[in-house]
Amino acid sequence: MKTLKVVKIGGKIIDDEIALDLFLKDFANIKSPKILVHGGGKSASQLMEKMNIEVKMTNGRRITDADTLDIVTMVYAGRINKNITAKLQANKCNAMGFSGVDANTIVATKRPVADVDFGFVGDVSKVNTRILNLLLEHSITPVFCAITHDENGQLLNTNADTIASELAGAFAKQRKTELYYCFEKNGVLRDVNNDDSVIELINTKNYQKLIEEQVINDGMLPKLINCFNAIKMNVSKVCIGKSNMLFDTKSKFTTIQK
Amino acid sequence: MKTLKVVKIGGKIIDDEIALDLFLKDFANIKSPKILVHGGGKSASQLMEKMNIEVKMTNGRRITDADTLDIVTMVYAGRINKNITAKLQANKCNAMGFSGVDANTIVATKRPVADVDFGFVGDVSKVNTRILNLLLEHSITPVFCAITHDENGQLLNTNADTIASELAGAFAKQRKTELYYCFEKNGVLRDVNNDDSVIELINTKNYQKLIEEQVINDGMLPKLINCFNAIKMNVSKVCIGKSNMLFDTKSKFTTIQK
Numbered sequence: 001m002k003t004l005k006v007v008k009i010g011g012k013i014i015d016d017e018i019a020l021d022l023f024l025k026d027f028a029n030i031k032s033p034k035i036l037v038h039g040g041g042k043s044a045s046q047l048m049e050k051m052n053i054e055v056k057m058t059n060g061r062r063i064t065d066a067d068t069l070d071i072v073t074m075v076y077a078g079r080i081n082k083n084i085t086a087k088l089q090a091n092k093c094n095a096m097g098f099s100g101v102d103a104n105t106i107v108a109t110k111r112p113v114a115d116v117d118f119g120f121v122g123d124v125s126k127v128n129t130r131i132l133n134l135l136l137e138h139s140i141t142p143v144f145c146a147i148t149h150d151e152n153g154q155l156l157n158t159n160a161d162t163i164a165s166e167l168a169g170a171f172a173k174q175r176k177t178e179l180y181y182c183f184e185k186n187g188v189l190r191d192v193n194n195d196d197s198v199i200e201l202i203n204t205k206n207y208q209k210l211i212e213e214q215v216i217n218d219g220m221l222p223k224l225i226n227c228f229n230a231i232k233m234n235v236s237k238v239c240i241g242k243s244n245m246l247f248d249t250k251s252k253f254t255t256i257q258k
Numbered sequence: 259m260k261t262l263k264v265v266k267i268g269g270k271i272i273d274d275e276i277a278l279d280l281f282l283k284d285f286a287n288i289k290s291p292k293i294l295v296h297g298g299g300k301s302a303s304q305l306m307e308k309m310n311i312e313v314k315m316t317n318g319r320r321i322t323d324a325d326t327l328d329i330v331t332m333v334y335a336g337r338i339n340k341n342i343t344a345k346l347q348a349n350k351c352n353a354m355g356f357s358g359v360d361a362n363t364i365v366a367t368k369r370p371v372a373d374v375d376f377g378f379v380g381d382v383s384k385v386n387t388r389i390l391n392l393l394l395e396h397s398i399t400p401v402f403c404a405i406t407h408d409e410n411g412q413l414l415n416t417n418a419d420t421i422a423s424e425l426a427g428a429f430a431k432q433r434k435t436e437l438y439y440c441f442e443k444n445g446v447l448r449d450v451n452n453d454d455s456v457i458e459l460i461n462t463k464n465y466q467k468l469i470e471e472q473v474i475n476d477g478m479l480p481k482l483i484n485c486f487n488a489i490k491m492n493v494s495k496v497c498i499g500k501s502n503m504l505f506d507t508k509s510k511f512t513t514i515q516k
Contacts, residue, residue, distance in 0.1 A: 073340050074333060077336040079336065095359075097359065097360050101355065102354040104347055104352060134392065142390060154344065
């Protein structure tokens with residue numbers, strides 16, 4: 001089987017229409033089987049503001065009450081997913097929008113209430129690849145938003161980086177799989193203000209030191225946990241950087257290894 | 259190949275949570291291959307009101323400007339489609355949400371501006387059944403919302419009755435296909451206030467007379483045009499009525515024939 005590329009794009013690409021169009025044109029041209037996972041960007045919060053729904057956060061993390069779940073379902077699975085899918089179709093990429101609900105592809109468990117009640121937030125418990133494999137074999141490109149379900153009718157809001165990592169990990173059991181986290185920077189930076197200060201390799205040896213030095217901060221830490229999680233599940237290549245890393249092997253980006 | 263049932267549910271079932279849950283439980287139990295098509299209900303207009311977006315209508319038909327298209331995409335493809343799909347999953351029906359964009363299943367053409375500019379409204383020009391057949395063979399139940407695209411990146415709002423009719427017509431070329439329009443009444447009624455006054459058979463012979471007698475009025479006429487359209491495309495059975503017509507052959511409903 002051909003190598004599968006799982007590509008995640010973050011919020012800042014989604015919020016920038018020109019950057020998104022350029023990315024999707026490039027992504028459509030990837031010849032190998034591929035899956036796109038997209039985050040949400042600012043548009044859910046903006047819609048909540050318009051509707052006078054309070055955006056509830058704790059330690060920088062969103063609390064998903066029933067109203068918030070409704071909004072993110074509409075924005076992620078509706079507005080963003082269908083527009084991205086239509087644009088890929090326009091670029092001759094036979095894309096198909098997915099949430100974890102569809103064909104029961106990603107099952108999650110509502111996060112138990114501990115110190116914080118995150119509300120309708122789901123932690124991935126199972127990825128079903130059967131139908132996805134069937135579609136990939138027929139040249140379909142799945143496009144995932146970060147909505148999952150609990151198999152009992154409840155939709156759940158799930159971290160898009162985690163969706164990408166869990167999808168890649170599930171496919172890595174069956175075929176060579178690579179995972180790319182695309183965002184607006186060249187990779188994990190030693191100096192956040194200097195896009196040339198890319199740390200080209202992060203592995204279990206230098207990881208702890210980078211955390212202690214606070215080079216890896218609160219914003220980047222969850223992404224790296226997802227990267228190491230993917231590696232543990234035998235994903236053969238895990239990278240963080242600008243989307244040109246997908247095409248230009250000379251570009252600088254961060255590779256995460258064991 | 260087994261008979262395919264294409265079932266369309268209208269807005270009033272969608273707006274009534276208890277009725278919807280009951281319907282989905284029944285629908286999940288249909289043993290033959292099946293496709294569900296859902297309308298939008300009132301929730302798009304309600305969301306527009308909340309957001310102070312003007313609901314523009316002409317002769318009872320919605321004008322889909324850019325803001326309206328955004329709302330219907332969020333509500334139909336996001337909120338309604340994902341909730342229905344999750345509920346079918348909870349009923350052990352392996353459902354998969356679709357818009358016409360997904361896998362390029364339904365292509366439409368933006369309606370040309372004549373007396374009225376309907377905005378981003380699409381008339382179906384092509385139905386691609388290849389991927390849908392593949393999924394049906396693997397026991398997947400497609401669930402369609404009424405959003406389509408023009409293959410050039412533009413989403414379009416399309417009548418859900420038409421989506422159901424065009425889907426059924428496309429499949430009828432390949433297999434025995436039946437089309438069921440489920441709504442809150444027992445069928446086409448001779449007296450709109452008497453649910454027992456079902457016209458059990460409408461065909462090309464009594465159709466014109468029923469229009470002249472104004473038994474078939476403005477609200478029902480487009481649905482019947484879709485029914486006759488399906489029959490012209492060799493759909494073997496076309497019915498209008500309450501959802502119990504799917505299971506209870508003794509119940510009264512309207513059958514449309516050549």
